[in-house]
Amino acid sequence: MAYLSELLGREVRDVKGALVGKLADVVIVPQGNHQPYPRIVALAVKRNGGEPSLLPWGGTEDLAGNKIILQRPAAAPYQPSGNEIYLNRDVMDKQVIDIQGFRVVRVNDLELAKIGDDYRLVNVDIGGRGLLRRLGWEDTFEHLAEAFHRELPSRSIAFTDLEFIPRGDLKVRVARQKLNELHPADIAAILEDMRPREAGQLIRELPDEKAADVIEELEPEFQADVLETLPDERAADIVEEMEPDEAVDVLQEMEEDKRAQVFNLMEPDESAEVAELIKHPEDTAGGLMTTKYLTVPPDITVAEALRRVRTGAPAKEAETIYYVYAVDAEEHLKGVFSLSDLVLANPDATVDSIMHHKPIHVPLDATHEEVLELIAKYNLLAVPVVDAENHLQGIVTTDDALDLILPDEWKIKLPRLF
Numbered sequence: 001m002a003y004l005s006e007l008l009g010r011e012v013r014d015v016k017g018a019l020v021g022k023l024a025d026v027v028i029v030p031q032g033n034h035q036p037y038p039r040i041v042a043l044a045v046k047r048n049g050g051e052p053s054l055l056p057w058g059g060t061e062d063l064a065g066n067k068i069i070l071q072r073p074a075a076a077p078y079q080p081s082g083n084e085i086y087l088n089r090d091v092m093d094k095q096v097i098d099i100q101g102f103r104v105v106r107v108n109d110l111e112l113a114k115i116g117d118d119y120r121l122v123n124v125d126i127g128g129r130g131l132l133r134r135l136g137w138e139d140t141f142e143h144l145a146e147a148f149h150r151e152l153p154s155r156s157i158a159f160t161d162l163e164f165i166p167r168g169d170l171k172v173r174v175a176r177q178k179l180n181e182l183h184p185a186d187i188a189a190i191l192e193d194m195r196p197r198e199a200g201q202l203i204r205e206l207p208d209e210k211a212a213d214v215i216e217e218l219e220p221e222f223q224a225d226v227l228e229t230l231p232d233e234r235a236a237d238i239v240e241e242m243e244p245d246e247a248v249d250v251l252q253e254m255e256e257d258k259r260a261q262v263f264n265l266m267e268p269d270e271s272a273e274v275a276e277l278i279k280h281p282e283d284t285a286g287g288l289m290t291t292k293y294l295t296v297p298p299d300i301t302v303a304e305a306l307r308r309v310r311t312g313a314p315a316k317e318a319e320t321i322y323y324v325y326a327v328d329a330e331e332h333l334k335g336v337f338s339l340s341d342l343v344l345a346n347p348d349a350t351v352d353s354i355m356h357h358k359p360i361h362v363p364l365d366a367t368h369e370e371v372l373e374l375i376a377k378y379n380l381l382a383v384p385v386v387d388a389e390n391h392l393q394g395i396v397t398t399d400d401a402l403d404l405i406l407p408d409e410w411k412i413k414l415p416r417l418f
Contacts, residue, residue, distance in 0.1 A: 002063040002119070004087055004110040005134040012045050012055070012068045021045035023068060024052040025088040026112070028121055029081070036160045037120035040112070042078035043068070044086065054078035059118050087121065095198070096126060096157060097190055104193035109133055111156065127155030180210055188217035191226065200229030203238075212241035215250065224253035232258070236265035243319055244273045245290040245400060252282065277394075285371050286364035288401060289385045289394030292319045296351055298326040298334050303347035309339070320397055322381050326355050333384055333392040335359060361386050364393060372401050 004026060012020045025044035039059075044052035056078045060071045085091065087110050095104045108130030111123035125133075129152055132138040138152075145152040179187060179202070187206075191199040191214065203211050203226060215223050215238060227235040227250060239247045239262055251259050251274065263271055273291050280286025294314055296305045309324065324342060326335040335355030345354045361384045362371055374383055375398055382395045 001114070002112045003125070003130075003133060004092065004112065005130070007063060007068070007112075008088060010066070010068055012043060012070065014070050015072055017069075020055070020070065021047040021053075025086045027054065027057075027078070027084050027086055029084055035120075037113075037115060037122050038085075038159070039118045039120050041084065054080070057119075061119075063112060063114075063119055091124075095194070096124065097202070104190055121159050123156040123158055125154070125156045127153060129154050130156075179205055180207065184210065184213035185217050187214045191218065192222070196222070196225035197229045199226045203230065204234070208237045209241045211238045216242055216246045220249045220253045223250040224255075227262070228254060228258050232261040233265055236262045239274075240266050240270040243290050243292060244270075244277055245288065245394075247274050248277045248287070249282070251278065280364060283368050284364065285362045285366040285368075285383075285385045285396055286393070288368060288371065288396045290319045290397065290400070291394045292317050293382075293384075293392075293395045294318050294321055294324045295327045295331075295392065296324060297328065298350070298352040298355060300351055301347065302342060302345045302349045302351065302354065305351050306342055306347070309342065319395070320382055323395070325359070325384060325392060325395075326351055327392050331391045333359060333361060333386050333390055336384065359384060362396070363388070368401060371396050375401060 007023055007026065010023045012023055014020055022045065023043060024046045026040055027042040027044060028038040029041050030038050040057045042054045042057050045055055046052045054077055055070070056076075058071050061068060091107055091110060094107050096107060097104055105126040107124050107126060108128075109125035110121060111125060112119045113122045114120075115122075129138060132141050132152075142152050187202075191202060194202070199222075203214065206214065215226065218226070227238065230238070235258075239250065242250070247270070251263060254262065263274065266274070277287070277289070277291065280289075282288070292314070294309060294312075296308055300308075305324070309321065322339055323336055324339065325333060326337070328334055335352070335357050336359040337351070337355040341354050360374055360378050360380065362374060364385055364387055366385075371383060374380065375396075380398070382397045384392055385394045385396060387393055
């Protein structure tokens with residue numbers, strides 16, 4: 001077993017003992033499923049401070065000693081095939097996704113082990129021990145740990161759980177299989193530690209609906225940065241799955257050309273909802289509202305209203321189902337009732353008999369301060385938004401209103417209310 005950090009800078013000598021140079025990097029080539037651990041194919045050796053040259057790896061050299069002895073002279077320099085990976089240049093200090101810890105961690109060292117006659121890359125060290133080893137402090141801290149009857153922990157990921165993406169960075173293969181099982185907030189926490197292009201690579205692995213849920217957990221500016229790394233059509237598919245008010249926020253953050261391309265590729269129904277919302281200033285009730293809410297006529301029975309809530313498509317898309325709004329045929333707001341009101345009412349009663357006939361509401365141009373004041377005063381989870389003729393236009397939920405005033409660091413910790 002050998003660690004890359006301990007090999008770098010080590011003398012490389014030929015079979016006769018003459019100094020060839022100092023090791024600058026180790027080169028591997030990913031292999032097929034028949035041999036999951038990649039074999040060393042070349043050593044990058046520096047001579048006299050110049051550019052490293054590639055020497056073919058014979059397979060019988062020993063990495064365990066203080067010097068690396070080539071067992072036979074290289075007949076010719078190693079000829080790259082194009083898919084080589086330089087462990088120090090391409091892997092060391094790069095980021096990997098720790099699915100168990102829901103975070104991005106750094107590659108601190110790489111473990112090479114002898115399998116048969118070859119040395120192969122077997123583990124990636126992501127723990128503090130690897131960093132201490134690179135700093136030359138591992139033995140010191142090991143002795144300290146022993147003195148206090150503690151064990152210096154090791155954290156590593158098997159190379160079989162990793163795969164390389166085109167830029168040479170790493171991501172955990174298990175992410176491809178299990179990422180969709182994580183909560184969107186946990187995936188978003190992973191993305192927040194990444195650059196937008198890396199986050200976009202990860203988003204590509206998710207279904208559109210899950211990707212939309214994850215994007216909604218990010219800040220609008222970062223949402224736009226991530227979506228701008230995706231092809232226009234895929235970005236449009238994801239934006240379509242977002243809540244209309246969230247879709248408006250992210251589109252407003254995009255570059256103008258990208259925004260137009262994504263908007264034009266959206267389905268007509270979704271783009272129409274977005275177009276309706278985007279014309280309102282973002283700090284007004286019209287700019288904050290969502291058009292995903294539940295309505296029923298006031299003259300139907302409680303049983304019929306409950307059936308519509310249970311089976312209707314709007315209920316599945318609504319941002320909150322705690323409130324149901326009663327509207328007439330022209331969409332005038334007539335009343336509101338809660339889901340608990342509906343469930344507990346006599347099935348033969350009418351909606352009109354259980355609803356509140358004077359619902360608290362705000363106009364389209366109400367400021368977010370006015371919206372929050374009403375929400376706080378009447379302890380609401382959402383407030384309806386109406387136009388000048390009292391037509392119901394949308395609702396503002398508590399979390400959307402709070403987003404405008406909460407510090408960024410609080411938004412990550414605030415649980416969604418519904």
